[in-house]
Amino acid sequence: DRYSLLILPGDGIGPEVMAEVVKVIDWFQANRGMAFDVSHDLVGGAAYDAHGAPLSDATMARAQAVDAVLLGAVGGPKYDALDFGVKPERGLLRLRKEMDLFANLRPAQCFDALADFSSLKREVVAGLDILIVRELTSGIYFGEPRGIHSDDNNPENEGGRVGINTQRYTSGEIRRVARSAFELARKRGNRVCSMEKANVMESGILWREEVTWVHQQEYPDVELSHMYADNGAMQLVRNPRQFDVIVTDNLFGDILSDAAAMLTGSLGMLPSASLGAPMANGRPKALYEPVHGSAPDIAGQGMANPIACILSFAMALRYSFGELAAADALEAAVERVLAEGVRTADLMTPEGGRPVGTAEMGDRIVAALEA
Numbered sequence: 001d002r003y004s005l006l007i008l009p010g011d012g013i014g015p016e017v018m019a020e021v022v023k024v025i026d027w028f029q030a031n032r033g034m035a036f037d038v039s040h041d042l043v044g045g046a047a048y049d050a051h052g053a054p055l056s057d058a059t060m061a062r063a064q065a066v067d068a069v070l071l072g073a074v075g076g077p078k079y080d081a082l083d084f085g086v087k088p089e090r091g092l093l094r095l096r097k098e099m100d101l102f103a104n105l106r107p108a109q110c111f112d113a114l115a116d117f118s119s120l121k122r123e124v125v126a127g128l129d130i131l132i133v134r135e136l137t138s139g140i141y142f143g144e145p146r147g148i149h150s151d152d153n154n155p156e157n158e159g160g161r162v163g164i165n166t167q168r169y170t171s172g173e174i175r176r177v178a179r180s181a182f183e184l185a186r187k188r189g190n191r192v193c194s195m196e197k198a199n200v201m202e203s204g205i206l207w208r209e210e211v212t213w214v215h216q217q218e219y220p221d222v223e224l225s226h227m228y229a230d231n232g233a234m235q236l237v238r239n240p241r242q243f244d245v246i247v248t249d250n251l252f253g254d255i256l257s258d259a260a261a262m263l264t265g266s267l268g269m270l271p272s273a274s275l276g277a278p279m280a281n282g283r284p285k286a287l288y289e290p291v292h293g294s295a296p297d298i299a300g301q302g303m304a305n306p307i308a309c310i311l312s313f314a315m316a317l318r319y320s321f322g323e324l325a326a327a328d329a330l331e332a333a334v335e336r337v338l339a340e341g342v343r344t345a346d347l348m349t350p351e352g353g354r355p356v357g358t359a360e361m362g363d364r365i366v367a368a369l370e371a
């Protein structure tokens, strides 16, 4: 198989960490007979400097046509004063919106060697590998009616105002994100836990019914369980390793995925992906990116941790290309390098010894693939 990949390094440390991913891609091409059609393009401030827009129409069209997009990071102080319409972040927002990326994937993976960096005890998180799938394009952040109104007819209301948001999900919106979660589970531990508040919310009742319907009709081979989201928050902190894939709505997913991120350690370690509907070749539209931003405070110094971006590519191998063995090998290489004590500056305490730079971390990971 040939895989098409659009690389958008972006700004700040984006190009620095992406250079290490390119080494990894080259290694898989040279040593595992995989064929990638890789193209590079601009996004964010870099695109604004070249075209006066944070994402050109030509780049947008390219993103729609490839199997996967891999993005570094956008933004930086140089662009802070720009008009909202051309801010670097708008490039990313345009990609997400026009590709209709409704499923946001946030893995929480705790490598044994970093277990002491977690906010929780080592024995709770060591070896953790879960995936939160958050619905990203609907729910209470988008539902109508919304707004802040005067509440003049209600003399009991001190201050006289009311703020309104609406949680609204259609069955179709729930079914499509549920399908994403079941498909992903088949490429991992084959278990899905769906979280909502069906005890107090109608949208939660519908969520549970529709996830159950998709499960019975299309994915009976995957193990499905349901949990109230508040209990889910508790269980994520009490015993996170009980989960494989968690699927939940936009609001609960926002909160649960941030909490889960803290189980794992540094921002420099966290990958993510956003998936849309399947394309003609059966692969979902997909954008992979590290969770971190452009880190202007360390940009240009060659000290950024490239692991979040490299693990984002591992997610592309697994979820876009179906190269599960290659994804496992890449994650194992990261694990091995960390176990050898190799650390970028963000992964050590001030008295921790000599950190390696971005390029050396990338080289060590490629060497570990070799071994």
Ligand code: NAI
Residues within 6 Å of the ligand: 013, 017, 072, 073, 074, 075, 076, 077, 089, 092, 267, 268, 289, 290, 291, 292, 293, 294, 295, 296, 297, 298, 303, 304, 305, 306, 308, 346
């Ligand atoms: P940030 O994630 O860029 O940095 C936060 C802190 O974490 C900094 O101290 C940074 O040095 C450190 N850090 C981040 N990634 C690291 C890595 N790979 N290795 C080592 N250290 C790392 O968030 P911040 O400072 O809030 O935003 C900086 C810029 O990035 C802003 O312009 C913001 O808008 C943009 N941003 C872009 C995102 C994206 O492209 N998806 C996401 C978040 C912020």
Ligand code: MG
Residues within 6 Å of the ligand: 254, 255, 258
């Ligand atoms: Mg958040």
